[in-house]
Amino acid sequence: MRATQFHIGTQKEAPTDAEIASHKLMTRAGMIRKHAGGIYSYLPLGLRVVRKVEKIIREEMDAAGGMEVSMPVIQPAELWQETGRWDKFGPELMRIKDRHNRDFVVQPTSEEVVTDIARNEIHSWRQLPKNFYQIQTKFRDERRPRFGIMRGREFTMKDAYSFDRDEEGAKKSYEGMYAAYTRIFTRMGLAFRAVKADTGAIGGSLSHEFQVIADTGEDLLVYNPQSDYAANIELAEAVSLIETRGAASEPLAKTPTPGAARCEDVAALLKIDLTRTVKSLVLATEPEKEGQPAQIWLLLIRGDHELNEIKAGKVEGLNKGFRFATEAEIVEHFGTLPGYLGPIGTAKPVKLVVDRTVANMSDFVAGANEADFHHTGVNWGRDLPEPTVIADLRNVVVGDPSPDGKGTLAIQRGIEVGHVFFLGAGYSTSMKATFLDQTGKPAPLQMGCYGIGVTRVMGAAIEQNHDGRGIIWPRALAPFEVVICGVGWGKSELVRDAATKLYEELKAKGVDVILDDRDERPGVMFAEWELIGVPVRVTIGDRGLKDGLIEVQGRRDDGAEKVPAAEALDKALAKLESM
Template sequence: MRASQFHIGTLKEAPSDAEIVSHQLMTRAGMIRKLAGGIYNYMPIGLRVIRKVEAIIREEMNRAGALELLMPVVQPAELWMESGRWEQYGPELLRMKDRHGRDFVLQPTSEEVITDIARNEIHSWRQLPKNFYHIQTKFRDERRPRFGVMRGREFTMKDAYSFDRDEAGAQKSYDVMYDAYMRIFTRMGLTFRAVAADTGSIGGSRSHEFQVIADTGEDLIVYNPATQYAANIELAEAPCLIAERAAAGQDMRQVHTPGATKCEAVAEMLELPLTSHVKSIALAVEPEEAGQPVQIWLLLVRADHELNEVKAGKLAGLEHGYRFATEAEIVEHFGCVPGFIGPLGTAKPVTVVADRTVAALHDFVIGANQADHHYAGVNWGRDLPEPDLVADIRNVVEGDPAPDGSGALAIQRGIEVGHVFFLGTKYSNALKATYLDETGKPAMLQMGCYGIGVTRLLGAAIEQHHDARGIVWPRALAPFEVVVCPVGWGKSEAVRDAATRLYEGLKEAGVDAILDDRDERPGVMFADWELIGVPVRVTVGDRGLKEGQIELQGRGDAAAAKIAVAEGLPATLARLAQTN
């Protein structure tokens, strides 16, 4: 590729709405151009990276025995009604009608369609196992699209779906995909972790996220540096931090805490450690039948901890949905305004759930259900009935004991780029997708689903690989592997000849190279290619040629190395081979 025949649209400044590095650099490097909120044009240089991502995914999916097909972007609503997700999915599902008034959706994912294919195409156990995948445009109508391609509305995803005779076979298919994902992200040159994760709206019972490690990541990853344990903070088990509840050492007393609606303020006022205070969070569950009252739950966590809403949503009684209680509901059930509520002496009955650590506390502080007052020296059993339920409902914190019993937990940030789920019969049951087993009897297909955010990977890779000058692509993802920069292209035939010979030699060696024949000043050329992030740059100039030399520099190298012109090709290939 010659730069004069390509489109290089670099910019000196990023748009004002580009909040994170990847959004800024993708725009400045000419990879994307915004069309609408969360919707982008992928320019030629950005599309080259996408195609390299897709090529790696295809090679490893095919190697794992998956079969590529292509499903439509537009899906009939009937399938979503069959699965129950027409009502469940929420406003992120973009719904539309055709000219005949029939309902359709712009697909965010393809579980319904692939299950429809399976129920029509798979009839016998002899056809199993099967794994189908496609790489296709998706659309999720995010309320607030942001961070460029990291949280856009339109994006490209690879989604795969396995079908097996039984759960044991489905677990094997899951493991095959897990291993394929490990190879995919390793080949891309990314630092990542596979972490146990919540299944979310997709459903299922076994799940792993693949997280690219980056300080700007939205997800918190909990891991044990001494073992293989790793989990998303939503799923990470938080142990009880107190081995045994101690006996009461104080009398319960009411204390005046004017204006102290936060535990931190109460702790400072009472000169007590924050670890002796309990935070109360009121949740509301809507009644199943009209006319019935709202149920209020009070969840208790130690004041230095945070409620884990995903864990709370798995409690029996909250698993079908909850919301935070309104101020009016809090006043009705606790007799006071928020900030002073607690489990003792509520105006109406509430269900009390204590985190494991809270259940082991003694002589602790709670809200008194009276404005500007708290109770101190509170003890379970003596002053306060034992909680209705004790459960793990908090986020882990750095230094918590690891659930696998070896060492302490650490926390780092990550960007989710892949997710694998074991679905079981969630969708095959709903859509009645069966096959005939060896005895000729119908049985439900066991399913798994496996997604990779293709366009999101671009942003994640940049968040992990950049410096003050621009993107630092891993070789496998770079839009070009080598750029040849001739200084004085329009003035020197010797420069043109040497640069062209090297460029042609690189192409013959199978290197994805570009020759910058735009006749730009050296500073402009170098700034462009450093911003774009090409792994290796070779500079050819008259002055160096007179000394029989050219310059070779890796994107992460502090300075260029001078090499003999005759060694230009092998030296460039050797330097490229050293690039991740």
């Protein structure tokens, strides 16, 4: 490819709404252009990266036994109504009507459609296992699209779906996809972690996220540097920080705490450590029968900890949905406004759920259900009944003991680019997708689903690989692997001949190379290609050629290396091989 035949649309300034590096750099490098919130066109440079991501995915999916299909972007509502997700998915699901007033959705994912295919195509255990995948446009009506393509509304995703005859086979398919994803992201040249994750709106019982490590990531990844334990913070298990509860050593007292509505304020006022305080959080669940009052729940966590709502949602009774209680509900049940709430002497009965660490605390401080007062010296068994519902309710923090017993936990940020789920028979049961097993009886298909955010990979790679000059692409994803910059192109036949010769030699070696024949000033050329992020730049100028030298520079190198012209090809190839 020659630059004069290609579209290079770099810009000096980033969009005013761009908040993160990938959004700024992709726009400035001429890779994307915005049309509406979360909706972008991919220009030639950007699309070349997308196609390279897709190529790696296809090769590894095919090698793992996947079969590519193409499912519709517009899907009939009836399928989504069968699974109940028409109502459950929420406002992110774009619902539309056709001219006949029939309901459709713009697909955010394709579990319903692929299950419909399976129930019509798979009839016998002899046809199993099967794995269908597609690389297709998706749409999720994000309330606040931001961060460029990282949280867009329209995006490209690879979604795959496995079908097996039993749970054992489905878990083997899951393990096969997990291994394929590991190969995919390794080939892309990305630093990543696979972490245990919550199944969310997709459902299922087993889930891992593949997270690209980046300081700008929205997700917090918990891991043990001494073992292979890793989980998203939503799922990371928080063990009790107190092994055995100590004996009561203080009397229960109602202590004035004027103006101290936060645990931090209480600890400072009483001159105690924050870890001796208990935080009260009030939730509500809607009644089963209309006209009944909401059920009020009191959750207790240590004052220095934060509630993990995903974990709270797994507690029996809260697992069908909850909300934070209103101020009126709080006053009705506790007799005071938030800030001084506690488990002793509530105005009305509430359901109590206690975090593991709080269950082992003694002589702790909690609200007295009266403004400007807290109870000090609170102890289980003496001042309160022994807790009957004890659960992991909190987010882990750095230094917590690892759940596997092998050291302590660390936390880093990541960007989710892939997710694998073991679904089981949830979708196949609701959609009556069955097959005849070896005994001739109908059985539900066991499913797994596996997604990769194709366009999101592009943004995540930039977040992980950039500097003050621009993008630094891993070789496997770069729009071009090598750029040849001919300095003085229009004036020097010597430059044109040497650059064209090297260009043809690199192409013959299978290198994805672009020849910059635009006759631009050297500073302009260099700045553009550093912004675009091509891994290797070869500079050929008249002055250097007269000395028999050509410059070769890796994108991460501080400066160019001058090599004999005859060695330029080998040097450029060696640079690429080292990346």
